[in-house]
Amino acid sequence: MWQVLKSALPRPTPSSPDADGLSLLTIDIDECHSRLSAINPHKSTGLDCIPASLLKTASSPIASPLINTSGSFPSSWKRALVKPLHKGGSRDELSNFRPISLLPVASKVLESVVKDQVYSHVYSLNLLYHWQSGFRPGHSTTTTLLHVTNEWFRALDNGLFVGVVFLDISKAFDNVNHDLLLSRLRDFDLDSVSCQWFQSYLLDRYQCTAIDSEHSGDLAATSGVPQGSVLGPLLFSTFVNRLPVHLHGVNTVLFADDTTVVVAGTFIADISATLSTAITAAYDWFLSSGLRLNVAKTKCMLLHSSRRIPTSALDVQLNGHTIDRVQRYKFLGVIIINTLS
Secondary structure (H helix, E strand, O other): OOOOOOOOOOOOOOOOOOOOOOOOOOHHHHHHHHHOOOOOOOOOOOOOOOHHHHHHOOHHHHHHOOOOOOOOOOOOHHEEEEEEEOOOOOOOHHHHHHEEEEHHHHHHHHHHHHHHHHHHHHHHHHOOOOOEEOOOOOOOOHHHHHHHHHHHHHHHHOEEEEEEEOOOOOOOOOOOOHHHHHHHHHOOEOOOOHHHHHHHHHEEEEEEEEOOOOOOEEEEEEOOOOOOOHHHHHHHHHHOOOHHHHHHOOEEEEEEOOEEEEEEEEOOHHHHHHHHHHHHHHHHHHEEEEEEEEOOOOOEEEEEEOOOOOOOOOOOOOOEEEEEEEEEEEEEEEEEEEOOO
């Protein structure tokens, strides 16, 4: 029988400035040295023009000054170099290029240390939603697909139908509101200096575009998690962590910005109604969080056994709009067919 995943994780208590919370000040120099030594010397260089090979060679003397314990993030590390990467097709079409954001290599070393500390902290306190699988140790597209499809097969074996809605968020990583993100980070029991560090990390970021040897002027990045960063994916996971709490009667599976809402049942009309209510709540939550659900790219699918053909269609509604029904969908890199054949 399909079991709705419980999202009743303990709500983190916001920490006061004097409360004991995660402190990012205790960064081990030996660990920083080890990470510098392990740098791939061929990594692309950011706007600081310091090659990875130099950081690797000089790992011992620069490990100590690299560690930032002042509660701020260096401004020179907050400028990104954006380069267009040709994906194929005509080079005259802008849509055939994908932007690649390059940050200073040294910034990623410090970010990797902070990321591991933050993840260890939220993991030990069980603060992340259980099925937020993106960018977490022991979680991958493979483990997510195995879990989800196994639950779908169990439901079909028990004679149930399964309704699935694949939500599409428009430019999710680019539209994260910084004030909201900082507010949600404070709910994860970080001490005041750590919160100050993240505020410094997020604010006053700039990027410029480079084509061949030509550079554009700087453009302020006033929203979003830093593209090409180490901390960005974890920060996004933190930002959307409470979404499943607002979706009742369904199973919510998160993988970074891929959000899937699922419910199983005997009657298709009931499944349709439950999914309609859930995705309306999701739409409202995204809107209040500064994100936008792309209704045109959001799809729904009714999974059923090949031995039990449905007599009616899945009908999922969102603000008077009927969500497009599909019989196959590419989910985390795998084509899912509505009979799971």
